[in-house]
Amino acid sequence: MNSTARAHNRAAGKSTVVDALKAYYCIIIFAHTMIPRSLYHHLNEIVYVHLSLCFWEVRVLDVVERSASFWASSHSLRLLFRLRNYEEDEGNVPIGFHSQHHHPINAAGCYLLMSRAPCRPDALTCSFFLKACARALARFESLQIHAQVVKSGFDADVLLQTTLLDAYAKCGDLDGARKVFDKMSKRDIACWNALISGLAQGNQPYEALKLFGEMTESSMMPNEVTVLGALAACAQLGAIGEGERVIDYIRSNRFDENVIVCNAVIDMYAKCGMVEKALIAFDGMRCRRSIITWNTMIMAFAMDGNGEKALELFRRMSRDGTTPDDVTFLAALCACNHTGMVDEGVRLFESMEKHNVRRNMKHYGSVVDLLGRAGKLNKAFEITESMPMPPDAVLWQTLLGASKTHGDVEMAERASRKLVEMGSSACGDFVLLSNVYAAHERWGDVGRVRDAMKQKDVKKVPGFSYTEMNGAIFQFYNGDKSHPRWRDIYKKIEEITLRIREFGYEAETNYVLHDIGDEEKENALCYHSEKLALAFGLISTKEGSPININKNLRICGDCHVVMKLVSKLYDREIIVRDRTRFHRFKEGSCSCKDFW
Numbered sequence: 001m002n003s004t005a006r007a008h009n010r011a012a013g014k015s016t017v018v019d020a021l022k023a024y025y026c027i028i029i030f031a032h033t034m035i036p037r038s039l040y041h042h043l044n045e046i047v048y049v050h051l052s053l054c055f056w057e058v059r060v061l062d063v064v065e066r067s068a069s070f071w072a073s074s075h076s077l078r079l080l081f082r083l084r085n086y087e088e089d090e091g092n093v094p095i096g097f098h099s100q101h102h103h104p105i106n107a108a109g110c111y112l113l114m115s116r117a118p119c120r121p122d123a124l125t126c127s128f129f130l131k132a133c134a135r136a137l138a139r140f141e142s143l144q145i146h147a148q149v150v151k152s153g154f155d156a157d158v159l160l161q162t163t164l165l166d167a168y169a170k171c172g173d174l175d176g177a178r179k180v181f182d183k184m185s186k187r188d189i190a191c192w193n194a195l196i197s198g199l200a201q202g203n204q205p206y207e208a209l210k211l212f213g214e215m216t217e218s219s220m221m222p223n224e225v226t227v228l229g230a231l232a233a234c235a236q237l238g239a240i241g242e243g244e245r246v247i248d249y250i251r252s253n254r255f256d257e258n259v260i261v262c263n264a265v266i267d268m269y270a271k272c273g274m275v276e277k278a279l280i281a282f283d284g285m286r287c288r289r290s291i292i293t294w295n296t297m298i299m300a301f302a303m304d305g306n307g308e309k310a311l312e313l314f315r316r317m318s319r320d321g322t323t324p325d326d327v328t329f330l331a332a333l334c335a336c337n338h339t340g341m342v343d344e345g346v347r348l349f350e351s352m353e354k355h356n357v358r359r360n361m362k363h364y365g366s367v368v369d370l371l372g373r374a375g376k377l378n379k380a381f382e383i384t385e386s387m388p389m390p391p392d393a394v395l396w397q398t399l400l401g402a403s404k405t406h407g408d409v410e411m412a413e414r415a416s417r418k419l420v421e422m423g424s425s426a427c428g429d430f431v432l433l434s435n436v437y438a439a440h441e442r443w444g445d446v447g448r449v450r451d452a453m454k455q456k457d458v459k460k461v462p463g464f465s466y467t468e469m470n471g472a473i474f475q476f477y478n479g480d481k482s483h484p485r486w487r488d489i490y491k492k493i494e495e496i497t498l499r500i501r502e503f504g505y506e507a508e509t510n511y512v513l514h515d516i517g518d519e520e521k522e523n524a525l526c527y528h529s530e531k532l533a534l535a536f537g538l539i540s541t542k543e544g545s546p547i548n549i550n551k552n553l554r555i556c557g558d559c560h561v562v563m564k565l566v567s568k569l570y571d572r573e574i575i576v577r578d579r580t581r582f583h584r585f586k587e588g589s590c591s592c593k594d595f596w
Helices: 003-034 037-054 061-066 070-082 088-099 106-115 123-136 139-152 158-170 174-183 189-201 205-217 224-237 240-252 259-271 275-283 291-303 307-319 326-339 342-350 361-373 377-386 393-406 409-421 427-439 443-455 486-502 518-526 529-540 557-569
Strands: 464-469 472-477 547-551 574-577 582-586
Touching: 123 139, 123 158, 139 158, 139 174, 158 174, 158 189, 174 189, 189 205, 189 224, 205 224, 205 240, 224 240, 224 259, 240 259, 240 464, 259 275, 259 291, 275 291, 291 307, 291 326, 307 326, 307 342, 326 342, 326 361, 342 361, 361 377, 361 393, 377 393, 377 409, 393 409, 393 427, 409 427, 427 443, 464 529, 472 529, 486 529, 486 557, 529 547, 529 557, 529 574, 557 574, 557 582
Parallel strands: 547 574
Antiparallel strands: 464 472, 464 547, 574 582
């Protein structure tokens, strides 16, 4: 029988097979729930015999593809693999289907069934399964299929190697991804993109940019996907110099006609503290803006502490005919949050129902944070208690943070108890409560909290800051002396301290939450990581040029005061991105207006 005749027969038999298998499902499901297990297996065999006799040569894969239930499709697979005449590659269809479905890990069950059937997994089978592993973040299964690839001799297949690399990268096994990449004899654009994106998304942005540099120096030309990974890495590092070099490449290759690339450019500028350039990129787009474009720009204004412009853009978006979604409202609420616009934020929150946007945990968390920052802790607690869903740990941590800011011991203890009930053991939970007690000089309670941290083996996340200088990233920890120029840096800090004291500065030792003397507290404050990065920036850049600093934690109050004074005395713009927002220091003031 030729291929045309086979295709005709298959089409003619498709509806019959579908009807038969639907009946098969009904019988199996009924049997599974209504009759004893021993009889269920006999019935399964009877149905199988009947179907195989009636449709011995008819394919059943169409039903497998349409089945959203792994339990149902697995019965079809058993039937499929027990039929005598089928094409070997048809066994890949259900695995490929599940790799793209809502529950990709179900592909593992299909693979297991196939490995026990007469048809054996081939390179395409492994490729489908690896795609499923990547979507399901199934690292252990990726390791297993890698072993199968090597055992079966498929490891020379370039496409399969790329898929394997992508699975490792998306599962967070960047070492495994790098090993696969290094062993590849031939690399295509997809494998470069997979590793660059994986490094950028896996908190290794410096390595991602280094690999991007290697790629540009090779014969392989970056495409739109490549620059997305590079821009994400620049955004994480605040590496505006490297980011603008990537943008020059984007413009020269007309990638800026792609809305996804444009969104990444706006996001990169925003996360590097260059909100004006982000707005120029937004207004100058050569393609139609998507909802993500609007959301990214609104969030850029929010992070920069410009609530008025964020809400103005929110209204402009509606005039443009773009309907706001849940992310839009979250960005606008964050803008109100970072600028203390309490009434506007509450009105926005209440208007969500009118726009048919359902509130989620993040919206409630943003309003609780807004009220908490404004000192309305009881109102924030009432909203927490009235939520239609149980509050998560992040929301209670938000309330705990607000309690620390306003020194409310009772509310801090209440939030802390809730976190303990939820089984949270994040270091921040303990540190915040400890800091509340320390601010009230309740050193016995501080000791009790720190003992609890030791018992639970909770480690405090060390504070660090980094800054970009001539394309290189320099990182500093508190009291750091690892930099080759550390003596020059410490000398500059001494100079800064003398100058700002003449201007009326006094160290805010209440931010050192340890039971030690005032002199020791002042010394501890002097060498915070952001101050080291600032001093390094002052001795390494031209006078009048801006200094960009990134910090992994929230900037402390004393460092905030020092940054303001330095920006005035040294005539520098200092842009600090901490864990939650940007602080733009200029001429002795901060964009946050001391509300953060």
